[in-house]
Amino acid sequence: MQFSFTDDQNMIRDTAREFMSERCGSQQLRHDLESAENFDPSLWQTITRELGWAGLSLPEAVGGSGLGMVELAIILEEQGRCLYGGPLLASIGLASAILLECPAAEARDALLARLASGEATAALAITGDRGLAGLDAIGVTLYEDEGGLRLDGVASFVLNGHVADVFVVAAKDQRAGHSGYAVVAVDTTAGGLRVEKKLAMDTTRPYARLTFESVRDVVLLAADVDGRTIERGVQVAQVAVAAEQLGAMQAVLDLTTSYVSQRVQFGRVIGSFQAIKHRLADMMVICEAARSAVYYAACVVDEYRADPVTHAQELAEAAALVKVHCSAGFHDVAGNAIQLHGGIGFTWEYDAQLFFKRARATYNLLGAPMVHREHIARLMGLDDDKEVA
């Protein structure tokens, strides 16, 4: 038991912090927001080819560095600090998390290898138009007929879907003789697939909405997948989202601390007013708790991957916990950041609102806190039979 970074992890963190703050500062972000991709593709090349972050946490068998979730969380945290809009979260944090739950197979491994190298990016299609969490929300179905495999349905809220090369789709498996779910890969250019970019409240990251009309160009990555397998992949993805939220909430706390240390009103630095100080203290409590939760959950993911049977329940708990705390916490911290900035906090030109909108977007992503709390209530045994007194 040593719940602090190793020297290697500290080094990864330092490198990421330095790179991100130099190359993805606020000005770069504003520039990226004007582009079609919402991020700088050449920088993404650097990130994948030179820094190797896409492959960092993927198995060596698919060309990754074989490190774990803790290392991925470190990178995502640093990207969250900058509200980076590039595809690391979508392609590695989300899509690969599902792929890694599927049994190893040639097609799956080939795709993972492309993602690890950065040659391609994937986006995860797993929810319908209401943007809800859970298996019931899956809106795409896999059929098989004389023409072969066929996908129909709608997936929405597909993160980074507007720029992905491949969609990893969780589909209901309705083929004769099959049951449960299938995980399939579909190329962006597949016939019958319509990809609409959807501008969102969070301007740092648009969504895509996908319409599948008899899409035939389908690569089956895993068939007859158990619902729990999908859920576990999503749980790992929740930890990734939370890591990004952690970075962002820490950044907006830092931004606010620095603002109130300079802004003068009534002849005093406003950071000297208790109303301001104490709220910042409460924000810090939330951030520190988030940090504990994220890295603990990341460790649980690594434990789970080493021994899935023993640690499945713990993964479910940690994933729900971390998503609840970081979603509610980031929203709270970013909301307070606006308040403490006063008027400038809700202007378009200032970054506080960007954090707030990112908080809201990630609040709902893979399930809002209310949903996960209810999930925790079940895990706590509130519905179990009363013990005999």
Next chain:
Amino acid sequence: MQFSFTDDQNMIRDTAREFMSERCGSQQLRHDLESAENFDPSLWQTITRELGWAGLSLPEAVGGSGLGMVELAIILEEQGRCLYGGPLLASIGLASAILLECPAAEARDALLARLASGEATAALAITGDRGLAGLDAIGVTLYEDEGGLRLDGVASFVLNGHVADVFVVAAKDQRAGHSGYAVVAVDTTAGGLRVEKKLAMDTTRPYARLTFESVRDVVLLAADVDGRTIERGVQVAQVAVAAEQLGAMQAVLDLTTSYVSQRVQFGRVIGSFQAIKHRLADMMVICEAARSAVYYAACVVDEYRADPVTHAQELAEAAALVKVHCSAGFHDVAGNAIQLHGGIGFTWEYDAQLFFKRARATYNLLGAPMVHREHIARLMGLDDDKEVA
């Protein structure tokens, strides 16, 4: 429309404030808490015989002064300020509210006359051992057999029941040929009735638990009473409880304001720290809102009594609203009062804890906020059919 006190009402308020603060201050309260009654019976004589507060809001027909709910609220507010434990709330605010909903009848009017004069006090028995709100919680049943009327069952959380002369009991009417509810009066001394005094967390006001075992000595005040009639009586009673809560929350705010204006820490009066000031400001917001709500609701009661059909819905709304706000608000204000007092705030010798406990007791009395919010949600039409788009 003139939503402020008339001169007469101001006079009643001033008299009550002066009398209560002189005769029922903190020292008197501490003294009363040691007595069996939890209040000073001779003072209660003064209140009823000289000041006429018991009859103030009762109809002239039963010997009352014929004033309204606003005037009763004024008195209850002032009694709440002193955490007075005497029977005005129980006898007039609660029991009489139910009686006044029953059709005028000789027995009812005779009882009201006794209550108005202060010759007797009544307590309301309307809930069972779980202390829940609503008709389902009624735990006493009226039967009729060869021996005549018969009451069986349990009523608990009977406010001031340990000293009442008469119990006003809402009972399920199970007599052949009857339905709904019956309102009956039972003397404290009736055979088959067991009255247990129950010490409560709130030391200012114990409860009684009543066990009815074939109680025969029963005066039927109203038969075949509609459930809604009982509910409306309870709604009026909620307004009375809220008025008392208003007084208590204002008093504990005043107590705290005065404490923080004197207490010195770090070389400063602690009331000069924003953390303290701002919390007091929030407490005041709650109190002022409570004041608006209580007196508006009291006006609604008077409107309702003048024209029940037109104003029944408005009564239901106002009663739920005022109980929600004052219960949650008083609890919040009293909790903060303890916090702002620091260590002394949670000592037995200091009054802050008495207010906090009163807040909790009245929080649950006649229904906790959660229950009434759900009631409001229904009144708001959240369950109505969707309108055609």
Next chain:
Amino acid sequence: MKIRFTPEQEAFRAGCASWLQQQMEGPFADIRGIMSQTFRADRRLEWERVLGQARWSVIGWPEKYGGRDASLAEQVIFAEEYARSGAPGRVGHLGTELAGPTILHFGNDLQRERFLRPIAKGEEFWCQGYSEPNAGSDLSNVRTRARLEHGPNGPEWVIDGQKIWTSLAQFADWCFVVCRTEEGTKGPAGISYLLVPMKQKGVTVKPIRQITGDAEFNEVFFDGARTKAEYCVGNPGEGWKVAMGTLAFERGVSTLAQQMTFRNELERIVEAAKSNGAASDPLIRQRMAEAWVGLRIMRYSALRMLSRATTGSLGGEALTYKLHWASWRKKLGELAMDVAGAPGELCVGEGYELADLPYLYLFSRADTIYGGTNQIQRNIVAERALGLPKEARGDR
């Protein structure tokens, strides 16, 4: 203590309700229910002229200035019916609710004659020159300056400085400007309250785009802007009192109109919840009820304020009012967004255009900031109503 209106007052209600309904279902149906402050401004300015011509614009004012000498109860009724009809928020409200009452109360006859009727008739629109970049919440720290000059047009104030968070400045003909007119003064002393024409070379308006993508607020630059010497309300150097008086008018009848807007917002949330199923979620139901409770209480408190105002004494309810509604509406915004759910995150138009509920969510973040942040409001309540010690300033 009485909460009912008389039959005469109810008849008045029926009268204005029917006129308003005619307008909103007839000629102005196209601008009914608009929530944004800036959307379709041209048509809304037309509507306010119609309102003024029909003498429904400022009914509480004296008849001779375009009002109806309406009683408080009538003003309450009109405000409620206005909002109930779905008529859009008033672009002219800074004139009708702040500038007008200030001039009526603190101005002289010359000023009343010049300014009141055009406000009443919807012919001249106003904005408020209070906040400055370095005095967001600290009005007494204004740096905008004015000096008297005797030029060819007679004595004139010449104004230099910058205001910020000036809402509706882009539509305004006039601005009431709080500025320092006495060299070397600090704090409340030496401040004057000037009425300054906006359509002149020395005034530049620059919209501030905000979190919603809209731009209700503006920066206003005064660069040698001019106004007549006689357009100073109150004595030169004694404008602080006038400026504070204006703020007191903010707690007038207009609060009731604001509440009706809030009511419409809550209703829209209820409808959305009923249509997407959120209405059956027990947590949402509790929050809906809580919102409803807060809204109702706001109305009762407003009626208390108004009733007290007629007897001359403002109580604590007036000081707590802003804090109450601002905190309430921020929560309403969060409820709106939770009801909307993920679909509410998607833009509805080509550019950055949001549906009503998400728009409310974002906009309401400003409520606890403009017009005095919640922090400032808590200071005001604690110091003025509870008598707690004043905050120490760093500079005097």
Next chain:
Amino acid sequence: MKIRFTPEQEAFRAGCASWLQQQMEGPFADIRGIMSQTFRADRRLEWERVLGQARWSVIGWPEKYGGRDASLAEQVIFAEEYARSGAPGRVGHLGTELAGPTILHFGNDLQRERFLRPIAKGEEFWCQGYSEPNAGSDLSNVRTRARLEHGPNGPEWVIDGQKIWTSLAQFADWCFVVCRTEEGTKGPAGISYLLVPMKQKGVTVKPIRQITGDAEFNEVFFDGARTKAEYCVGNPGEGWKVAMGTLAFERGVSTLAQQMTFRNELERIVEAAKSNGAASDPLIRQRMAEAWVGLRIMRYSALRMLSRATTGSLGGEALTYKLHWASWRKKLGELAMDVAGAPGELCVGEGYELADLPYLYLFSRADTIYGGTNQIQRNIVAERALGLPKEARGDR
């Protein structure tokens, strides 16, 4: 970064779990699961002597003082198993967790020899003399004074003054007293840290009855109380550093034991909710989940603190810890009471005796006050961790 324990550590866990279970199911079954700090104190003192004899009392201490030189991981494990076994809260915790570590770290050999073994063996109990009536949250404002006197017994400190909120003073043999030993000093300078015997004529303990009806806390009056000159930890006049050091030990392994108590409390609430139906209420479920989340995170934060402590650097998590748990537990108390409902309001015994859930509800109101109010904690976080300006004092 690793959260698992090694197989050896798990074997250690099994060992202490089984010993504890034997005790709690056997000879000490009568005191298992007691929540009140004062209830059945005699039996609990016996238990702590057994614990000391078996060398399970202070396993992290050096062997020669009665410990086991246990690693951090082993201490974590023992703390968890201790609470899991239902063993009651330690009457001796002020000795084992505060006085002992302070003496070990800041004391000299003479003091270590004299004091550590009796603490370890459960033979001497301690209390903490910090707060004073006029320095509730402001330790540097202590007024208790001590002066050196050369009497027949050699040089001795003579102490006069009053302490308050001294928990467990009624059972204590010794008190570590923060007092002013240099005339005319103010603030942190001139304070000394003395070890004072409680069983002497000059010391009077007066229990303070509190909101729960219990009296965990006391007033302690020093009226010419005496202790040897050599029982001053650190140099005379330099006790402030020692006093602050003691507070840092509060964030040690014992936090994990505290959390296990919290866990037991939450479990009791869950059981109650399941048996009275509250567990099916969606609002209660959300709050239960929230409580569970907060508790888990507390554990992770404690592990972070402890892991960091071994590398020598305490981070922000340590400064935020008190604020986190105190706020959490106050909410837990409210949840407990809401689950208990109205029946929880009724006393269960003859006098003012409350059931566990209502007791927790009332007691938890103190959590955000003692050991530094939430307001003080927020100052600490804001100033020390975020670097915001210090609060202005009125007196220097």
